[in-house]
Amino acid sequence: MTNSVQLRTPAAAAAPPAGGVRIEPRTWVAVAAVMLGAFMAVLDIQITNSSLKDILGTLSATQEEGSWISTAYLVAEIVVIPLTAMFRRVFGMRAYIMGTTALFLLFSTLCGATWSLHSMILFRMLQGFAGGALIPMAMMMVMEKLPASKRSTGLAMFGLTATLSPSLGPTLGGYISDIYGWPAIFYINWAPGLLLIAGIAYGLDREPIQLRKLLSADWIGIGFMAVGLGSLTVFLEEGNTNDWLNSSFIVTFAGLAIFGLLGWVVTSAVRKNPFVNLGLYGQRNFFVSAVLSAVTGMGMYGSAFLLPLFLGQIAGYTPMQIGEVIMWAGVPQFMIMPVVARISSKVDNRILCSIGLALFGTSCLMNSGMDATTGYDQLFYSQIVRAAGQPFFMVTLANFAMQGIAPRDVPSASSLFNMMRNLGGSIGIALLATALTNREHFHSARLGEAISLYSGATQLRLEQLTRAFVARGVDPATAANQALQAIDIGVRRQAYVMAYNDGFFVIGLALLACIGVIWLADRLTAPSEAGAEAGH
Structure with missing residues (x-):
C-alpha cells in the first residue's frame, strides 16, 4: 500500500484522449448536460418529501400508504443502475441518455396529473x-469522454449532483409547492430535461444501436438482480413501518432479497459475459471506495432524513424554513468542490478523503448536542462544516473507484459504485428510522422513571399548568387532566430530541471510523494537467 498508483485507463479505441489534448466545447456541453440529468434524478428522491402531506391529502391516502410513493421510486432506481452498463452497450450513450430522459419527463408529467394513489405509485416507479x-451515465461520460487530466474536474461536477440534491431538494420542493401547488414539483423537470436532451444531441455523436446484444444478455442474472435489489429496498424502506420481522410481508421480501442477491452473485461467477462485472469488487481500491460510498451514502441521506424531521417535529418549522437551514450544507460546495478537484492531483487522495470524513463526522457530532430550542442559528455552523467536508470525499472516492479500470469495465464500475451509494442511503434511513423509534421509547421510559407525581417539583409544575389552563376558562378537573397531558407531551418531546441526538452521534462515529478504512487503499493522486503520474 506504499506504492503509488496512476489513475488511468488503458489505451483503446473507446478511451478518452490523452492528457493535454484540447477538448471540444461540445464535449463539455454534453458533460454539463448529463450532470444536470444526474442532479435532476437525485433531486426527485428528495423533492417530494417536503410536499408529501399535500400529495397524500389530494389522493386521500394515509402516511403509511404514502410511503410507497418514495419506495417505488427508490426500488426502480436501484434496479436500473446496474443495468445501465448493458443498455449503454446496446443503445450507445447518446441514444440511451436522450431516450431515458424523454421517458423520465413523460412519467414526471403523469405523476403531476395522477388521479389516485395506485397510479402515483406506478408512475413514480416508472419515473x-x-x-x-442518468446517475451512473454521468460518471461514465466523465471517464469515456474526458482525458485523464480533466477527470477530476468532471468527477467534481458529478460529486455536486450527489451532495447538492439532498440539500436543495427540500428547499426547492417546499418553495415550488407553496407557490404553485405540488404537481408543479413534477412539471418543473421539463426545464432541465429539455436542456439535457438538447445538450446531448449537440455534444455527442451517434453510435450504432445493437439490439442483437439484448438477445444474448444475461437475463437470468438480470432477473436475480432485480428481485434481490428490489426486495432489499422494499425490506429497508417498509421494514420499520411494518415492525420488521414480526410482519410476514417483510419476512417475504427479506427472503426474496437473499435469494435474488445470491442468485445474482452465482450467475455472475459462472457466466462468461455477465451484464455487469461484479469481479470489480475484487480490486482493492474499488472495493474500499464502494464500501465507503455506501457508508457516506448512509451519512448524506441519513442526515438529510433526520434534520428535516427534527426541525418539523421539534422546532415546528415549515418546509420553507427547513429548506433554509438545510441549503447551507449545499451552497458552499460550489466554491469548495473545484478547489478539491485541483489539489487532488497534488495531494495523496487518502489524506483528502480523511479530511472530508473528519469534517462530515464532526458536523454530525455537532448536531448530537441539540435541545428543544435548537434552530437555524444553532445549526448554521454544523451545516457549513458538513458542506466543507463532503467535496473532499466525493471527489476522492470517485478517483479511487475508477483508478485502473479498463475502458470495457467503466460502465460496470460506474453502475456498481453508484448502486452502493444509493443502497447505503436506503440502509441508513431504514436503520435511523428504527433507531429513532426505539431510542424515543427508551428515553421516554427513563425520563418517566425520573418524574414522580409525589415529588415536590412535579406537583409544583402541575399546579402551575393547572392554574394556567383554569385562567383560560377551563374547568378545574379538565385543567388538571390537561396539565398531566402537557407533562407527558413535554417528556416525549425531550425523548425525541435525545433520540435525534443519538442518531447523529452514530452517524458521526461511523464516518470517523471510516478514516481508518480509506488507508487500506493504495496511495493515489489524480493526473495533473501535465499528465504526471500519481505518486513519486
Missing part, C-alpha cells in the same frame, strides 16, 4: 426506472 440511469 425512477427512467431517471435512475
Whole structure:
C-alpha cells in the first residue's frame, strides 16, 4: 500500500484522449448536460418529501400508504443502475441518455396529473426506472469522454449532483409547492430535461444501436438482480413501518432479497459475459471506495432524513424554513468542490478523503448536542462544516473507484459504485428510522422513571399548568387532566430530541471510523494537467 498508483485507463479505441489534448466545447456541453440529468434524478428522491402531506391529502391516502410513493421510486432506481452498463452497450450513450430522459419527463408529467394513489405509485416507479440511469451515465461520460487530466474536474461536477440534491431538494420542493401547488414539483423537470436532451444531441455523436446484444444478455442474472435489489429496498424502506420481522410481508421480501442477491452473485461467477462485472469488487481500491460510498451514502441521506424531521417535529418549522437551514450544507460546495478537484492531483487522495470524513463526522457530532430550542442559528455552523467536508470525499472516492479500470469495465464500475451509494442511503434511513423509534421509547421510559407525581417539583409544575389552563376558562378537573397531558407531551418531546441526538452521534462515529478504512487503499493522486503520474 506504499506504492503509488496512476489513475488511468488503458489505451483503446473507446478511451478518452490523452492528457493535454484540447477538448471540444461540445464535449463539455454534453458533460454539463448529463450532470444536470444526474442532479435532476437525485433531486426527485428528495423533492417530494417536503410536499408529501399535500400529495397524500389530494389522493386521500394515509402516511403509511404514502410511503410507497418514495419506495417505488427508490426500488426502480436501484434496479436500473446496474443495468445501465448493458443498455449503454446496446443503445450507445447518446441514444440511451436522450431516450431515458424523454421517458423520465413523460412519467414526471403523469405523476403531476395522477388521479389516485395506485397510479402515483406506478408512475413514480416508472419515473425512477427512467431517471435512475442518468446517475451512473454521468460518471461514465466523465471517464469515456474526458482525458485523464480533466477527470477530476468532471468527477467534481458529478460529486455536486450527489451532495447538492439532498440539500436543495427540500428547499426547492417546499418553495415550488407553496407557490404553485405540488404537481408543479413534477412539471418543473421539463426545464432541465429539455436542456439535457438538447445538450446531448449537440455534444455527442451517434453510435450504432445493437439490439442483437439484448438477445444474448444475461437475463437470468438480470432477473436475480432485480428481485434481490428490489426486495432489499422494499425490506429497508417498509421494514420499520411494518415492525420488521414480526410482519410476514417483510419476512417475504427479506427472503426474496437473499435469494435474488445470491442468485445474482452465482450467475455472475459462472457466466462468461455477465451484464455487469461484479469481479470489480475484487480490486482493492474499488472495493474500499464502494464500501465507503455506501457508508457516506448512509451519512448524506441519513442526515438529510433526520434534520428535516427534527426541525418539523421539534422546532415546528415549515418546509420553507427547513429548506433554509438545510441549503447551507449545499451552497458552499460550489466554491469548495473545484478547489478539491485541483489539489487532488497534488495531494495523496487518502489524506483528502480523511479530511472530508473528519469534517462530515464532526458536523454530525455537532448536531448530537441539540435541545428543544435548537434552530437555524444553532445549526448554521454544523451545516457549513458538513458542506466543507463532503467535496473532499466525493471527489476522492470517485478517483479511487475508477483508478485502473479498463475502458470495457467503466460502465460496470460506474453502475456498481453508484448502486452502493444509493443502497447505503436506503440502509441508513431504514436503520435511523428504527433507531429513532426505539431510542424515543427508551428515553421516554427513563425520563418517566425520573418524574414522580409525589415529588415536590412535579406537583409544583402541575399546579402551575393547572392554574394556567383554569385562567383560560377551563374547568378545574379538565385543567388538571390537561396539565398531566402537557407533562407527558413535554417528556416525549425531550425523548425525541435525545433520540435525534443519538442518531447523529452514530452517524458521526461511523464516518470517523471510516478514516481508518480509506488507508487500506493504495496511495493515489489524480493526473495533473501535465499528465504526471500519481505518486513519486
